[in-house]
Amino acid sequence: MIEKFMSLNTVGVPLDRGNVDTDAIIPARYLKTLKRTGLGVGLFFAWRYDMDGKEQPDFPLNRPEYRGGKVLVAWENFGCGSSREHAVWALMDFGFRAVIAPSYSDIFHNNCLKNGMLPVTLPAAAVRSLIDALLAAPGGKVEVDLAGQTVTGPNGDIHAFRVASFAKTCLLEGLDEIALTLTSAAEIDRYERERKKATPWLFLDLAG
Amino acid sequence: MPTLFEKIRDRHVVTAREDGNVLLYIDRQLIHEVTSPQAFEGLRLAGLSVRRPGAMLAVPDHNVPTTPDRSVRIDDRESREQIQALRENALGAGIALFDITDPRQGIVHIIGPESGLVQPGITIVCGDSHTGTLGAFGTIAFGVGTSEVEHVLATQTLWQRMPRRMRVMVNGALRTLVTPKDVILAVIAKIGASGGTGYAIEFAGETIRKMSMEGRMTVCNMTIEAGARFGLIAPDETTFAYLKGRPLAPPPSLWDAAVADWKTLPSDPDATWDREVELDASNLEPHVTWGTSPQDALPVGGVVPDPEAQPDRSERARMRRALEYMALSPGTRLTDIPVDKVFIGSCTNSRIEDLRAAAAVASGRKVHANVTALVVPGSGLVKRQAEEEGLDRVFVEAGFQWRLPGCSMCLGMNPDKLTPGERCASTSNRNFEGRQGPGGRTHLMSPAMAAAAAVSGRIADVREVAR
Numbered sequence: 123m124i125e126k127f128m129s130l131n132t133v134g135v136p137l138d139r140g141n142v143d144t145d146a147i148i149p150a151r152y153l154k155t156l157k158r159t160g161l162g163v164g165l166f167f168a169w170r171y172d173m174d175g176k177e178q179p180d181f182p183l184n185r186p187e188y189r190g191g192k193v194l195v196a197w198e199n200f201g202c203g204s205s206r207e208h209a210v211w212a213l214m215d216f217g218f219r220a221v222i223a224p225s226y227s228d229i230f231h232n233n234c235l236k237n238g239m240l241p242v243t244l245p246a247a248a249v250r251s252l253i254d255a256l257l258a259a260p261g262g263k264v265e266v267d268l269a270g271q272t273v274t275g276p277n278g279d280i281h282a283f284r285v286a287s288f289a290k291t292c293l294l295e296g297l298d299e300i301a302l303t304l305t306s307a308a309e310i311d312r313y314e315r316e317r318k319k320a321t322p323w324l325f326l327d328l329a330g
Numbered sequence: 331m332p333t334l335f336e337k338i339r340d341r342h343v344v345t346a347r348e349d350g351n352v353l354l355y356i357d358r359q360l361i362h363e364v365t366s367p368q369a370f371e372g373l374r375l376a377g378l379s380v381r382r383p384g385a386m387l388a389v390p391d392h393n394v395p396t397t398p399d400r401s402v403r404i405d406d407r408e409s410r411e412q413i414q415a416l417r418e419n420a421l422g423a424g425i426a427l428f429d430i431t432d433p434r435q436g437i438v439h440i441i442g443p444e445s446g447l448v449q450p451g452i453t454i455v456c457g458d459s460h461t462g463t464l465g466a467f468g469t470i471a472f473g474v475g476t477s478e479v480e481h482v483l484a485t486q487t488l489w490q491r492m493p494r495r496m497r498v499m500v501n502g503a504l505r506t507l508v509t510p511k512d513v514i515l516a517v518i519a520k521i522g523a524s525g526g527t528g529y530a531i532e533f534a535g536e537t538i539r540k541m542s543m544e545g546r547m548t549v550c551n552m553t554i555e556a557g558a559r560f561g562l563i564a565p566d567e568t569t570f571a572y573l574k575g576r577p578l579a580p581p582p583s584l585w586d587a588a589v590a591d592w593k594t595l596p597s598d599p600d601a602t603w604d605r606e607v608e609l610d611a612s613n614l615e616p617h618v619t620w621g622t623s624p625q626d627a628l629p630v631g632g633v634v635p636d637p638e639a640q641p642d643r644s645e646r647a648r649m650r651r652a653l654e655y656m657a658l659s660p661g662t663r664l665t666d667i668p669v670d671k672v673f674i675g676s677c678t679n680s681r682i683e684d685l686r687a688a689a690a691v692a693s694g695r696k697v698h699a700n701v702t703a704l705v706v707p708g709s710g711l712v713k714r715q716a717e718e719e720g721l722d723r724v725f726v727e728a729g730f731q732w733r734l735p736g737c738s739m740c741l742g743m744n745p746d747k748l749t750p751g752e753r754c755a756s757t758s759n760r761n762f763e764g765r766q767g768p769g770g771r772t773h774l775m776s777p778a779m780a781a782a783a784a785v786s787g788r789i790a791d792v793r794e795v796a797r
């Protein structure tokens with residue numbers, strides 16, 4: 123069951139970088155867990171702390187003006203690299219509920235939706251204006267309205283965004299996708315019966 | 331006039347939604363210890379069971395140490411617990427498991443093909459982004475997150491938005507010591523780390539056709555580094571010959587029917603593409619990366635580029651950051667960059683051909699005094715074959731460490747990792763900041779090039795070393 127997505131009006135946190143990969147979002151050594159919770163401690167670890175474990179004061183997540191922000195704004199190809207869903211779990215555990223970027227890796231985008239986190243895609247120019255505004259006046263608020271499909275920047279500029287209708291419903295209602303898919307169980311059964319006739323070699327048990 | 335990708339998709343659609351998403355039947359799922367525990371836990375909490383345990387195969391690889399003592403003890407408690415959880419989850423559900431002491435254990439993307447379970451025309455997923463490796467067999471193979479692992483365990487399906495179609499044509503004969511790794515690094519440098527986003531990339535052309543299955547897997551392995559969801563290659567006689575007789579391939583009674591089916595899969599000659607890219611491989615040089623994105627690849631004869639010459643503001647900033655992280659300055663010749671570690675392994679380059687290529691360079695030479703070099707076979711079966719061919723002795727005599735199979739130094743989550751500031755010549759697929767360990771610096775290259783770096787103590791042109 124995913125968390126319902128609520129509209130946000132919160133401090134926007136600018137991350138003025140492109141191609142932010144999931145190894146940067148959550149380093150591999152934090153993946154040795156059996157849980158989905160508690161991953162916030164490792165979020166952006168190598169960027170938040172120096173080699174001696176001291177906070178890097180300039181990194182946006184460490185600056186007092188940005189603390190508690192729930193919307194992260196970053197550049198293109200956000201969440202590229204490893205498929206680790208831990209990246210989304212870490213962002214959410216830290217408090218983020220939405221990311222705004224010009225593009226995402228496919229897997230990261232999917233992983234967000236499965237967890238009730240909203241990946242907003244905006245044109246590069248809109249992202250530029252948001253990042254610039256948040257850097258110029260730290261602590262500025264960003265409003266994310268999923269029902270209305272708009273982002274309102276700190277300067278009051280409104281950006282419309284698109285979201286797949288199914289994903290939107292799932293986010294707003296917190297739907298359980300597996301339970302939903304299982305309502306198609308009869309179709310899956312039928313598919314398997316037919317495929318078994320056409321390609322029987324794919325139905326041999328791998329466990330022998 | 332459908333493409334290979336569309337033909338495979340069409341035969342896997344269970345049902346479709348109005349928004350264009352399709353419920354795709356997933357023939358097979360590979361499972362490893364890091365991205366699956368939460369999926370099994372989710373099933374338990376929902377009171378669900380695994381729908382088709384016989385369609386799954388599990389293996390521990392990311393966390394396992396590569397030293398011989400691993401069968402008796404693993405010091406890291408969390409690693410031990412993840413490996414144990416995988417064992418319990420697999421055995422509890424009746425899922426095949428290649429456990430840590432099984433001679434077939436190895437990196438998930440190596441053992442799948444090796445066992446014969448990856449066959450043309452199938453859909454296959456794994457909670458790992460390099461699942462695209464398996465597209466080399468003419469499959470729809472892609473990496474998924476843990477929620478999707480759970481969805482497949484419970485339903486044997488996934489909802490998917492279908493990608494657009496890109497074809498990358500590679501023509502021309504590769505020159506001596508230029509390898510499939512150089513081809514894919516050049517492709518990524520050409521289209522960029524996000525150039526493939528939203529696409530399924532079919533690799534075609536004479537260069538690809540002439541590659542072995544091992545080489546094709548190296549190419550498809552790194553498709554994700556160009557941002558693409560899948561990479562795939564049409565099945566042909568090379569594919570069928572590779573599969574024939576493997577334990578989980580179609581048995582003799584079904585073999586001819588399977589091959590007849592597979593032959594219908596290649597893209598039709600008049601198939602249409604949303605984007606086409608061409609690469610002339612005949613003049614290709616061995617490639618290495620200088621930065622922190624796989625797109626930062628250059629011919630080995632090149633120099634570290636200058637960010638100030640880059641017109642685009644955000645790319646300029648990215649390059650400056652990369653050079654700072656890599657501790658390199660513009661204009662430095664790539665072959666003047668010293669290395670501390672050499673890693674020959676990972677699902678990109680740990681198959682038998684990769685080890686042969688590295689051994690050919692290592693043979694009769696010595697690992698440089700400043701370098702620690704590791705060779706990590708991709709699986710127990712690759713290791714055995716290499717030992718039968720005497721490659722282990724070549725490596726050990728040259729001063730390389732010969733290890734047990736696993737992901738090893740490809741990612742920093744088992745004992746093999748870089749320490750801060752260390753520089754590594756690596757045959758893996760990612761040079762991201764901290765990928766091989768916090769503060770570690772990675773230069774991606776082919777196995778032959780990595781072996782050349784090991785004996786030279788710096789990045790070197792293997793064609794000069796092997797001369």
Ligand code: SF4
Binds near residue numbers: 676740741
């Ligand atoms: S070898 Fe590296 S890229 Fe391949 S599965 Fe293991 S960690 Fe992932």
